[in-house]
Amino acid sequence: MRYRNAAWGWLGSAGRLALLTIFLATPVWAQSKPVMVYGVIHEYTLARLMQMFERDTGMKADFIRQSAGEVATRVLAERQAPKGDVIFGMSRAIQESLKAKGLLEAYKSPRRAEVPNRYVDPEGYWTGSSITVQGFAVNTERWKKEFGNAPMPKTWEDLLDPKYKDLIVTSSPLSSGSAFTFVVGQFFRLGEEKGWEYQKALDKNIRFYTPSGIAPSRMVAQGEFLIAITFAHDVLKWISVGLPIKMIHPPGVSWDIGSVSLIKNGPNPEGGKKFIDWVLGRDPIQLIVDLNFEGSLRSDVSLPLGASPLNKIELVDYKLDWAAQNRDRVLKRWGELFKK
Template structure:
């Protein structure tokens, strides 16, 4: 009886030790990835790393960047995964991101990564803007298909255009930055003033203008090309237009807290397996060996704006201050 009791106690102790050895560790990951992608990325990572669980904290790029800056002295994130390169450059300058060399770095496209020698962020994919044009609404209002940015300032489009507020949306900020960097500041601000005359409203989400165009709430949404592609594939009556100088950014990963579990999240996020998930939505990804044509995605490479991500990060506060003073009155209320 005594021997049996000892064996039972020993078995219970071993089972408890085994359970504890496989207890999952939570890693808090701040992101601006589209909401419908989060479960897919989390499940794939946790399938390969059953001892680590991702705890997502998600918001739009502008809001997530502001949150990280506000928490600078008491960071709550351990990893930032899926945030615009310009924001990552700013976070690095502010000392929020740690210098780190992930496993598999040599397989990544360097043009999407931190260009400085002490690298702290690495591109998962490149995301692009597009003009989402609702063919049915356009026919109702006799609106011609725009083919250039200047076309959008024509009086015929008055009240028919939505675009993201750059202060709360990285999608909006990258297009404003593309105009500023490629038109020159004076011409770009004049352009945005003329465009504002035709704007119905500014959204706080980068994908929302295209969603609204797809639903017929507006005729035109300056928005995420990936969202327009998805909606078009699902049957929305959209034509995607990519004028010369279309805004784009690297969507990147970086380390906030220097611990082993957080490093494993960063390592996995730049892996070939992770990039094979990114390519399902984005036509340009960080891994050199991952390529795939994305159905209905416009040909963006010939019209990509020249983008300086470090400059975008450095000038962000002043650009957003100026933009908000000029145009914020048309922004939708924050939910």
């Protein structure tokens, strides 16, 4: 007891009270348990977010970066003993699928009021954080070398030209949320059966399906392939560092939002809620826009450099409920038809 008094002796009673108040105001979970975030955006962006979170809150956060499909599989596999607290950057359709399986915990963050209603789950299972649109990217140097001054493709149907055989790369919807968004977008553009026929025709020109939705844009930026079907934010990143790649938005493109959710029965639910409240704020979202080139759902955050305004892009009417309800069926059929 004397030792403890000596340690505090240099403080007056007011100072001791102030320190005790700070200590007691810091929850036990904030002092010990880090928040575990399962993220699907770029690893570097996730790392910067974790650093910023610790700086702003004094709390620790760790992350695991995987594709959307891999995160969904992980959360399902861990349902009896969850190891993650938060899912970040996930597409709406997969969030809805996880919600239907009872893997998410409803949490209505105070930040929801800062996001347009169409981009939040009314029940509070997920909240939108960013928006991005799809299209296809072309390596301009390879194009000039192989096709000279010929016009680049402008529509989805243009990609069916036999001259593009083995020159197109995209990701697999079995593991990539980006690819699932593309597949279902063709159904909304053409109708389901015609959408499947389009996928079959396109498959003849696709050399490789990557596990990750991020990979195709990188492979085209580096000249491994001529064309990638991908989200715009993955292409804008390469444009920003001067690589020879161009983004094209044909009529009828899919779009999606990145969103954040709380994993049911995670090890640190209170920490997870604090992370959600924080990451939906202006500064974290601006960081995501600056580093990940996604559009913001907040009105006080600017568009990424080089992004096309949404009013200049013809979007499909993406039906989230249909995509979520039919996800397992669509993936089963896609795997039977196209798994390479």
